[in-house]
Amino acid sequence: MAALFRAAGLHSLAGLRILDVGCGRGASLRQFLEYGADPGLLWGVDLMEESVRESRRLGPHLKVICGSAGELPFPDASFHMVCQSMVFTSVLEDRLRGRIAAEIHRVLAGGGKFLWYDFAYDNPWNPEARGITRDEIAHLFPGFARQIRRITVAPPLARLLGRLGPLVYDLAAQMRLLCTHDLCLMEKPGGRAAALPPPAKGTIRAD
Secondary structure, three states: OHHHHHHOOOOOOOOOOEEEEOOOOOHHHHHHHHOOOOHHHEEEEEOOHHHHHHHHHHOOOOEEEEOOOOOOOOOOOOEEEEEEEOOHHHOOOHHHHHHHHHHHHHHEEEEEEEEEEEEOOOOOOOOOOOOOOHHHHHHHOOOOEEEEEEEEEOHHHHHHHHOOOHHHHHHHHOOHHHEEEEEEEEEOOOOOOOOOOOOOOOOOOOO
16 A cells, blocks of 8 residues: 555655545545545445444544445535545445445545456356456446455455464565455546645655
8 A cells, every 4th residue: 555655656645635435434544644644634434333432432533424435425526536446346236336435436536546446257156256357447447547455365365374474474465366455556647636745754654
């Protein structure tokens, strides 16, 4: 994630209004604080009330609400960055996927960034999850510029390799054929989001 941000010229998330769609317990929002994001500008939305309560407990300074990703309660073009992690793969209905994508497009400002992390393949052990191909990503977000990296060793294999130590896993992760997720940073066309401040305290590191 840090490497993609730096490649896109994002040296800090300071001053950016950010929304995490399907934020769960708020892990991504709290990680953005390490990249210089302002707590008062971070928002999260999740369908599960239990996840929202836990997110508020772990990050009481964050604004997290319970709601549907298919009907976001925010004005048009109100965020500089939107992110989603493992949301689309859990939505099996094409129409709902399209509605969620349309809502993300609507609330993201022109020139804003959209961070995507999700399965690239179907999970044969979980019929409730369906992978998203890169062609499907392009169809859901037409006109968006994209940087994509294939990451994350297939979970069953990763659990096995994890017992052998982090070095073994890191070596396996460098073999992209063993990886099953896409990490993608996209940019919405039609204008520029608010300019970022120069690198300073809280600068994003790629290590």
